[in-house]
Amino acid sequence: MMTNLISKGTTTCEGCGMELIARSIVEVLGKNTIILTPPSCSAILTGFGDQTCWKIPSFQSNLENIAAYCSGISTALEFHNREDINVVALAGDGGTVDIGLQALSGAIERGHRFIYICYDNEAYMNTGIQRSGSTPVGAWTTTTPGGKKEIKKNIVEMLMAQGIPYIATASVGYIDDFKKKLAKAKDIDGPAYIHTLTPCATGWRFHSRETIKIAQLAVETNLYPLFEAIDGEIRVTKKISKVKSIEEYLKMQGRFKNITKEQVEYLETNAENYYNKLIEMEAK
Ligand SMILES: Cc1ncc(C[n+]2csc(CCOP(=O)(O)OP(=O)(O)O)c2C)c(N)n1
Ligand code: SF4
Ligand SMILES: [Mg+2]
Numbered sequence: 001m002m003t004n005l006i007s008k009g010t011t012t013c014e015g016c017g018m019e020l021i022a023r024s025i026v027e028v029l030g031k032n033t034i035i036l037t038p039p040s041c042s043a044i045l046t047g048f049g050d051q052t053c054w055k056i057p058s059f060q061s062n063l064e065n066i067a068a069y070c071s072g073i074s075t076a077l078e079f080h081n082r083e084d085i086n087v088v089a090l091a092g093d094g095g096t097v098d099i100g101l102q103a104l105s106g107a108i109e110r111g112h113r114f115i116y117i118c119y120d121n122e123a124y125m126n127t128g129i130q131r132s133g134s135t136p137v138g139a140w141t142t143t144t145p146g147g148k149k150e151i152k153k154n155i156v157e158m159l160m161a162q163g164i165p166y167i168a169t170a171s172v173g174y175i176d177d178f179k180k181k182l183a184k185a186k187d188i189d190g191p192a193y194i195h196t197l198t199p200c201a202t203g204w205r206f207h208s209r210e211t212i213k214i215a216q217l218a219v220e221t222n223l224y225p226l227f228e229a230i231d232g233e234i235r236v237t238k239k240i241s242k243v244k245s246i247e248e249y250l251k252m253q254g255r256f257k258n259i260t261k262e263q264v265e266y267l268e269t270n271a272e273n274y275y276n277k278l279i280e281m282e283a284k
Contacts, residue, residue, distance in 0.1 A: 015208025017172040017198030040092035067107035070114040087114040093134035121200035138259030166192040168228035173215030205254025222271040
């Protein structure tokens with residue numbers, strides 16, 4: 001198993017959830033991998049000029065077109081009978097659910113073989129913590145100083161509606177679950193998508209030592225259920241028997257300082273309903 005395909009010193013913030021996901025990607029997929037990053041915090045790993053943290057081929061796309069680049073690279077590899085090489089996008093939530101959505105949807109519709117990993121830190125962090133379509137209701141960002149009014153976009157449901165052959169959610173708090181899902185995604189003969197929750201100490205306003213705890217709590221409160229769907233068949237990969245309090249999760253993060261009672265109630269009801277819906281779909 002390869003564990004050293006990213007250099008030791010990087011300039012991500014202390015406790016960055018995205019960096020842990022990046023390290024797990026190279027550990028699971030190994031050196032036969034081409035990694036693409038858009039403008040975002042993952043671009044820190046790709047670097048600039050002749051400096052990079054990756055010890056595998058890497059490519060920097062634009063924010064709106066990473067999936068189009070994946071399509072092209074994947075097609076070229078297919079032409080050269082090099083399907084042993086993994087094509088992987090590591091993109092943020094803004095570059096996925098907002099700005100790059102059209103290219104992603106198109107690449108999935110055409111059925112290219114590539115793995116798209118969205119690391120969701122729930123805002124445009126690299127440019128100064130602006131709200132994205134993936135920012136949850138009630139969260140402070142620099143463009144929602146009183147808390148976001150709108151609800152989080154459910155990109156996983158959108159892509160499932162497109163009939164993607166493999167899709168999963170993951171959390172940096174359950175890294176073995178992420179690695180298993182990535183190993184499955186590698187063997188899919190078509191597009192695979194993993195939506196990964198990666199807390200960001202800088203933008204969410206918590207101490208960097210709490211990254212894993214917060215990522216686990218998001219799952220244990222049912223705010224962020226872990227599941228996968230292979231050809232539309234859902235399997236909940238982490239069953240929650242004793243649901244933890246959403247208030248506990250919110251209190252750990254400065255960004256929810258001004259969340260309203262109604263918004264908390266919405267989060268609680270929605271989390272419960274969505275988890276129950278997934279369990280019902282699994283039973284079917
Ligand atoms: C079309 C376009 N709009 C805006 C930008 C400026 N920009 C660069 S990185 C970035 C933030 C991306 O946010 P996200 O995808 O969530 O990744 P994160 O920074 O959170 O890691 C933005 C807005 C850009 N490069 N291209
Ligand atoms: S701003 Fe957040 S996502 Fe970006 S490097 Fe820092 S901790 Fe990681
Ligand atoms: Mg982001």
